[in-house]
Amino acid sequence: MLPKLNDIEIDRIHGKQGSGRKSGRSNVEVDMNPMVDLAFLLLTFFMLATTFIKPQSMEIVVPAKPKLEDVEKETPIKESKTLNIVLLESKLAWYRGLTDPEPTMVQYDEKLLLQLVETAMKETVGLVILIKPLDESRYENLVQVLDVMAISGVSRYALDRPSEFDISLSEWKE
Amino acid sequence: MALQRDIRKKPVLDMNPMVDMAFLLVSFFMMTTTFKADLPEEIAIPFSSSEIKLPETSMCTITVGESGQMYFSVDNKNNRIKLLERMGIQYNISFTEQQLKTFSLLDVFGVPIAELPNFLDAKHNNLDYAQTGIPSSPERNELRNWLLTARMVNPGLRFAVHADKDCRYPVIHLLFEILRDLNITRFNLVTDTKTTDATQAQ
Numbered sequence: 001m002l003p004k005l006n007d008i009e010i011d012r013i014h015g016k017q018g019s020g021r022k023s024g025r026s027n028v029e030v031d032m033n034p035m036v037d038l039a040f041l042l043l044t045f046f047m048l049a050t051t052f053i054k055p056q057s058m059e060i061v062v063p064a065k066p067k068l069e070d071v072e073k074e075t076p077i078k079e080s081k082t083l084n085i086v087l088l089e090s091k092l093a094w095y096r097g098l099t100d101p102e103p104t105m106v107q108y109d110e111k112l113l114l115q116l117v118e119t120a121m122k123e124t125v126g127l128v129i130l131i132k133p134l135d136e137s138r139y140e141n142l143v144q145v146l147d148v149m150a151i152s153g154v155s156r157y158a159l160d161r162p163s164e165f166d167i168s169l170s171e172w173k174e
Numbered sequence: 175m176a177l178q179r180d181i182r183k184k185p186v187l188d189m190n191p192m193v194d195m196a197f198l199l200v201s202f203f204m205m206t207t208t209f210k211a212d213l214p215e216e217i218a219i220p221f222s223s224s225e226i227k228l229p230e231t232s233m234c235t236i237t238v239g240e241s242g243q244m245y246f247s248v249d250n251k252n253n254r255i256k257l258l259e260r261m262g263i264q265y266n267i268s269f270t271e272q273q274l275k276t277f278s279l280l281d282v283f284g285v286p287i288a289e290l291p292n293f294l295d296a297k298h299n300n301l302d303y304a305q306t307g308i309p310s311s312p313e314r315n316e317l318r319n320w321l322l323t324a325r326m327v328n329p330g331l332r333f334a335v336h337a338d339k340d341c342r343y344p345v346i347h348l349l350f351e352i353l354r355d356l357n358i359t360r361f362n363l364v365t366d367t368k369t370t371d372a373t374q375a376q
Contacts, residue, residue, distance in 0.1 A: 032189030039196030046203030054294035058224040138337035143220040
C-alpha cells in the first residue's frame with residue numbers, strides 16, 4: 001500500500017507528527033524498477049542507433065575547366081618527367097615517359113605503390129604523375145592511388161584519360 | 175542465529191543511483207545521436223589514411239551505388255524546400271504542401287524528377303519505392319541541375335562524393351566531370367580510416 005500523497009506532504013511539514021501509521025514512520029518506497037527498465041530500454045535504443053564514427057574524408061581538388069583561349073598557353077611537360085599509372089581491374093601498370101613505354105604490372109598494394117612513387121620522386125625533379133583509370137577499374141583503387149599521392153606528398157599529379165596504349169594494357173599479360 | 179533474523183526481510187536494493195546513471199547515459203546518447211541516413215542501398219566506402227572529418231553543415235552529398243545509381247542529399251530542411259520549389263519551376267512540376275514537407279524530411283533520394291511526386295506520395299519512401307537513381311547522362315542531366323540549384327539556394331554548400339568502393343570508374347568520371355563543369359573543383363571523397371580495415375580483416 002502506497003501512502004496518500006497528502007499524508008506525505010503533511011508528514012514532511014509536521015515532521016512526522018500526527019501520522020497515524022505504525023511507529024510513526026512513513027517510509028515511502030517508490031518502485032524504481034519500471035523506471036530502470038524504461039531508462040535502459042531508451043539507452044539501448046540510442047546506443048544502437050548512434051553512429052559514433054563520423055566518416056572521414058579525403059579532399060581532392062580538380063583543375064577548373066580551362067577556357068578555350070587558355071588552352072594554347074598551357075605549358076607542355078617533359079615526357080621524361082612523367083610517371084604513368086594505369087589502373088586496371090585488379091592490377092596496375094606503370095611506366096615512365098610516353099614513347100616506347102615499358103610497362104610493369106604490380107598489384108594494388110599500398111607499400112609497393114608508395115615505394116614506386118618515392119623512388120620516382122628521388123630520380124626526377126619536378127615529377128608529374130598521370131593517373132589513368134581504365135573503365136573497368138574500381139573506385140576503391142582510385143582512392144587508394146590518390147591516398148598514396150597524398151601520403152607521398154607528390155606536388156603534381158593528375159587524373160587523365162587513358163591513351164589507346166593504356167587501354168591495350170588490359171589485355172596484356174606478363 | 176544472526177543469519178536467520180534477516181531471512182524474512184525482503185532485500186531492498188536502492189535503484190536510485192542506477193536510474194540516475196541510466197538517464198544520464200540516455201541524455202548523453204540523445205544529445206549526441208545523429209541518425210543514420212536511410213540509404214536506399216548499402217554503400218561500402220573505400221579506405222584511406224586521410225583523417226579529415228567531413229563538415230557537418232552545408233553539405234551536399236552525392237551517393238553512388240555499386241552499379242552506378244546516383245542519389246542526392248542535401249542538409250537543412252528549409253533549403254530542401256527552397257530547392258524543390260526551384261526545381262519544380264524549372265521542370266514545370268508543382269508540388270503540394272504535403273510533398274514539400276515530405277521532401278524536407280527526406281535524407282536522400284534517387285529518382286528522376288518526373289517520378290518525384292509519386293515517390294513523395296509513397297508511404298515509406300525508401301521501402302515502397304524502387305529508386306532508380308537520378309539521371310546523369312549528358313542528354314538528360316538532372317543531377318547537374320540538382321547540384322546547380324542546390325548551390326544557388328545555399329552558395330556556401332560543400333560537396334562530397336559518397337561512392338561504393340566497387341563502383342566502376344566511368345560513373346565516377348562522369349560525376350567528376352559534372353562537378354568540374356559546375357566549377358566545383360574542390361570536394362570531398364567519403365572514406366573510412368585504415369584502422370577499421372585492419373580490425374575488420376581480423
